[in-house]
Structures are given as structure tokens and as C-alpha cells.
Amino acid sequence: MQLHSIINKKKQTRRPLVLVALILSMFMAAIEGTIVATAMPNIVADLGGFSLYSWVFSAFLLMQAVTILIFGKLSDLYGRKPIYVIGVVIFLIGSILCGLAPTMTLLVIFRIIQGIGAGAVQPIITTMVGDMYSIKERAKIQGYLASVWGISSIAGPLFGGFIVKFADWAWIFWLNIPLGILGLIGVILFFHEEVSKEKKTIDxxxxxxxxxxxxxxxxxxxxxxxxxxxxxxxxxxxxxxxxxxFSLFLWQEHRAKTPMMPLHLWKNKLITIANLITLISGMIILGLSSFLPTYVQGVMGYSPIIAGFTLSTMSIGWPIASTTAGHLVLKIGFRPTAILGGIALVTGGTLFMFLEPGNGPIYAGFSSFVIGLGMGLTSTTFIVAIQNSVDWKTRGAATSLTMFMRIIGSATGTAILGGVLNQRMNQLLEKQDASLAVANTDILLNDTARNQLDPALLATMEQTLAEAMHAVFIGLFILGLIAFLLSSFFPEIKQKKQK
Known part of the structure; x- marks a missing residue:
């Protein structure tokens, strides 16, 4: 009997150690978006392939979006631990290969591998926290995880700037290795679970x-x-x-027993408006993170560290607004808070639409800060409103759908704005000199090659890139305006007392 008790004690989950492991893993996955964005100008300068610029982000996010719901289903069938371990291992393999990529094409392929791993890491971490902690404890623990996203968003651009300044850009990806290994050790040794034998179908x-x-x-x-x-x-x-x-997809989701995307949730007006704005905000944040560093370095002529600063201000505004939104929804309600978020998004988009090279990085940084305020106000308001509007049995599906919409928005946002940039660049270059191509933009992101250019040619290329980027910033404004207009349709909610 005593031996049996000792064995059971050994199999108990050591929550503090597992939580540390999960936070490290969450930091690894969260920092990937911003740290790569800051290093992209240097990666393009080294590997070339400017026309594939947006694919480095879109490939990662697309695979993450497609696999995130599938891995969630697999964790119900086989348990959290094996799916988490598989996800981290795949993510680390992709990270190692990305650092070794000799061409932009291979980098895109290796980012697909990373995206598959990320599709398992992020949702499983959230699920494991829900498994380990009670309802009262989850609020505090989710606060820890939210702070990880805030810290990683600030640290990512800064780390990225320092790494590309003083080391090889490959370390942008290899930085994940020690974090992932520590996360694996903590979960494998200290997380224990009883897996249900019930069979569940996957769509x-x-x-x-x-x-x-x-x-x-x-x-x-x-x-x-x-x-x-x-x-x-x-x-x-x-x-x-x-x-x-897509038509066949909708038909399949109507008939599937366990659909990948529960379509009945879209009948709820609150969820529909919130998810549409979440989709648009995902397009804004990744579009901005993908192309603002290129503008600061290629057009303004500043260093990668300064480019990182202009993005980090958005990450400062986000957690501040998220915390504030938690108080505002209780004082003024969900709808007014959502509208305030929409106002911040369209204001930030307006500031970027009027961004010029002479404004400098401080103007760009402040504009990013305003966008961050809009992100924080809307994301916190929507996730709390959605979870309060559904019952326990559908709360997980509704929450994961919101995460899914943000990822899809991020993937399509970089693709759309990248397409706008490439098309506008080609139009401008054709008017000026038919011998120039989009690939020549690589020179502006390489300090050595940049300094060797004829001053007149350099000025022409900077002006061309600035005008092309202006089209991207107009796109950000349009997205912010749509988000604001949609927020005005967000329904008023009567707050319910939770038991």
C-alpha cells in the first residue's frame, strides 16, 4: 500500500515546473513572429528573392492555421503530452533548417515545417493549463501567458535587431533550440495525465x-x-x-460530426462581428510587422535596431490596452470598449497613411503604439465577450475559432499587402527603367552595396520603394477603417454574474 502511494505520488504533475516549461515554449512560439520580421531585410540582402518576401510569413502562418484545429483534436485522442512533444520537435527541426537555408525558396519550405510545429505548440499549451488548474486559478495563469506574449513582442524586435547587427541572422531561428529543449524536459519529466480511450473522429x-x-x-x-x-x-x-x-469545405462542415470549424457559431451576431474584426486585426498586425522594418531600413536608412524599435512600441501599447480593456468592459460595457478599439485602429492606419521618410522613426513608432492600443482593446474585449456569450460545452470551440481567425488574418494579410507591394513596385520600375526589377530592392537593405550606389540612383530607388510602401500603408488604413465600421455593429451585452 505504501509502495503504491509512492508510485502515485511520483506520477503527480508538478505544476510549477510544468508551468515554467510551458511559458518557455510559449515564449519560443510567440517571439517567432516579430523577431523574424525585424531580420527579414538582412535575410533578403543575403539570400535575395525579394519577391518571396511575404511568403516567409504566409507559409508559416498558413500551416499553423490549417493544423491548429487538427492537433487540438489529436490531443483529445492521444493526450496532451505526446502531441506537445511532437509539435515542439517539429518546430525545432524547422528552426534548425531555417538557419541553414541557402536560398529564399528553401527558407519558405523550412518555414512550412516550423508552421506545422507551431500549430501544435500554442493550442496544446493553452489546453494543458486548463487541465492543470481550476477555474479560479486559470485567470491568474492565463495572465502569466498573456504577459509572455507582451514580453516576447517587445523583446522580439530588439533581439532581432541586435542579432542581425552583431551576429549571423541564422541565430534568429537557432535561438529557439535551448528554449524548446528546456520546455520538452519540463513536460516529459513532470507532466502526467490519464488518457481517455474514447475514440474521436477528426475532420x-x-x-x-x-x-x-x-x-x-x-x-x-x-x-x-x-x-x-x-x-x-x-x-x-x-x-x-x-x-x-471553399464551397466543398462549407458543405463538408455542415455534414461532419466533428467539424474543423463549427459553423453554427457564426449564427451568433456577437461572435460573427468579433471574428471578422479579429480577422482584419490579424491582417493589420502581421502586415505592419512584415513591411515596416523594410521601410525604416530601406527608405529611411536606419539600422535594424531602430527598425526593431518602431515595432516594439506596438507591443508596448498592446498589453497596456489589454489591461485597460479588462476594466473598461466592467465600467462602460463591451460595445463602447470595442468601438474605442476600432477608433484606435483607424487612427493608427491614418497616421501610417501620412508616413513619409522625413517623419523619422519616432513618428513610425508612435503610429505603431496607437495600432497596439487598438489591438489590445479589441482582442481582450472580444475574447471575454465571446466566452461570456456561450455555455461551457461550446466555450472551447468558440475561443479556438477566434484564435484561428487571427491566424488566417495574419496569413492573408501579409499575402494581400505583399501582393500590393510587388505590383506597385513593378509599375513604378517599369515607368522609370525597364532594366530594373524588384530584386534590385535587395541592394537598399545591404549597407555595403547601398553605399556603393550612385547617389542619384540611390535616391531614385529609395523614392520608388517609398511610393510602393505608401500603397501598403493605404491598405492598412482601409483595414483599420473596416474594423472601426464593424465595431459600430457590435451588440450591447448585459453582463452576467458567473457562479
Missing amino acids: YTGASLFFISVSALIIVLVQGGTAWHWNSIPIISLLSLFILG
Whole structure:
């Protein structure tokens, strides 16, 4: 009996140690977005392939979006630990390969591997926290995880700037290795669970249809107007594939026993408006993170560290607004707080629309800060409102759907704004000199090659990139305006006392 008690004691989860491991893993996954964005100008300068710029982000986020719901289902079937371990291992393999990538094409392929791993890491961490802690404890623990996102968002651009300044850009990816290993050790040794033998079906058909249709759409958005004309056979074929694939996806989700995306949630007006704004805000944040460093370095001529600063201010505004939103929803309600978030997003978009090279990085940093305020106000308001509007049985599905929409928004946002940038760049270069190509933009991001350019040619190329980037910033303004307009339709909610 005593031996049996000792064995059971050994199998108990040591929550503090597991929590530390999960926080390290969350930091590893969270920092990936901003740290890579800051280093991209240097990566492009080394590997070339500026036309594939947006694919480095879109490939990662697309695979994460497609796999995040599938891994969540697998964790119900096989347990949290094995899926978590598989996800971290895949993520680390992708990280190692990304650092070794000799070309931009291979870097995109290796980012796909990273994205698959990330699709398991983030949702499983959230699920494991829910398994380990009671309802009262979860609020505090989720606060820890939220702070990890805030810290990583601030540290990412700064770490990225320092690494590319004083070391090889490969360390941007290899930084994940010690964090991932420590996370694996903590979970493997100290997390224990009892896995249910109940069989659950996975909507592989729906996931496949969604992957095919969305992939076709993103290829159209990135390649349209640059590699292929909008009326070309590849574009028309891919658009047809998207329409057919997405139609079949919706049909499959209606008939699936456990659909990848529960469509009945869209009948709730609150959830629909919140998820649409979440989709748009995802497009804004990744679009800004992807292209602002290039503008600060290639057009303004500042260092990667300064470029990192202009992004880090957004990450400062986000947690501040998130904390404030938690108090505002109790004092003035969900709808007014959501509208305030929409106002901040459209204000930030307006500031970026008027961004010029002479404004300097402080102006760009302040504009990012305002965008961060909008993100914090909307994200916190929506997640709390959604969770309060559904019962316990559907709360997990509703919450994961919101996370899914943000990821999809991030993937499509970089593709759309990247397509706008490439198309506008080609139009401007064709007017000035037919011998120039988008690839020549790489020179502006390489300090040595930049200093060797004729001053007149350098000024011309900087002006061209500035005008092309202005089209991207107009796109950010339009997205912010749509978010604000949608927020005005967000329904008023009567707060319920929770038991």
C-alpha cells in the first residue's frame, strides 16, 4: 500500500515546473513572429528573392492555421503530452533548417515545417493549463501567458535587431533550440495525465479542403499582378480552385460530426462581428510587422535596431490596452470598449497613411503604439465577450475559432499587402527603367552595396520603394477603417454574474 502511494505520488504533475516549461515554449512560439520580421531585410540582402518576401510569413502562418484545429483534436485522442512533444520537435527541426537555408525558396519550405510545429505548440499549451488548474486559478495563469506574449513582442524586435547587427541572422531561428529543449524536459519529466480511450473522429476532409482552397487564394494574392497577369490562366485556375474548394469545405462542415470549424457559431451576431474584426486585426498586425522594418531600413536608412524599435512600441501599447480593456468592459460595457478599439485602429492606419521618410522613426513608432492600443482593446474585449456569450460545452470551440481567425488574418494579410507591394513596385520600375526589377530592392537593405550606389540612383530607388510602401500603408488604413465600421455593429451585452 505504501509502495503504491509512492508510485502515485511520483506520477503527480508538478505544476510549477510544468508551468515554467510551458511559458518557455510559449515564449519560443510567440517571439517567432516579430523577431523574424525585424531580420527579414538582412535575410533578403543575403539570400535575395525579394519577391518571396511575404511568403516567409504566409507559409508559416498558413500551416499553423490549417493544423491548429487538427492537433487540438489529436490531443483529445492521444493526450496532451505526446502531441506537445511532437509539435515542439517539429518546430525545432524547422528552426534548425531555417538557419541553414541557402536560398529564399528553401527558407519558405523550412518555414512550412516550423508552421506545422507551431500549430501544435500554442493550442496544446493553452489546453494543458486548463487541465492543470481550476477555474479560479486559470485567470491568474492565463495572465502569466498573456504577459509572455507582451514580453516576447517587445523583446522580439530588439533581439532581432541586435542579432542581425552583431551576429549571423541564422541565430534568429537557432535561438529557439535551448528554449524548446528546456520546455520538452519540463513536460516529459513532470507532466502526467490519464488518457481517455474514447475514440474521436477528426475532420481530415474539411482540413484538406480548407488548406487547398486557402492556399490557392494566397498564391493568387501574392503572384497576381507580378509573376502572373490577373487575367492569366494560372490566376483564373487558382481562383476557380478556391471557389470550388471553399464551397466543398462549407458543405463538408455542415455534414461532419466533428467539424474543423463549427459553423453554427457564426449564427451568433456577437461572435460573427468579433471574428471578422479579429480577422482584419490579424491582417493589420502581421502586415505592419512584415513591411515596416523594410521601410525604416530601406527608405529611411536606419539600422535594424531602430527598425526593431518602431515595432516594439506596438507591443508596448498592446498589453497596456489589454489591461485597460479588462476594466473598461466592467465600467462602460463591451460595445463602447470595442468601438474605442476600432477608433484606435483607424487612427493608427491614418497616421501610417501620412508616413513619409522625413517623419523619422519616432513618428513610425508612435503610429505603431496607437495600432497596439487598438489591438489590445479589441482582442481582450472580444475574447471575454465571446466566452461570456456561450455555455461551457461550446466555450472551447468558440475561443479556438477566434484564435484561428487571427491566424488566417495574419496569413492573408501579409499575402494581400505583399501582393500590393510587388505590383506597385513593378509599375513604378517599369515607368522609370525597364532594366530594373524588384530584386534590385535587395541592394537598399545591404549597407555595403547601398553605399556603393550612385547617389542619384540611390535616391531614385529609395523614392520608388517609398511610393510602393505608401500603397501598403493605404491598405492598412482601409483595414483599420473596416474594423472601426464593424465595431459600430457590435451588440450591447448585459453582463452576467458567473457562479
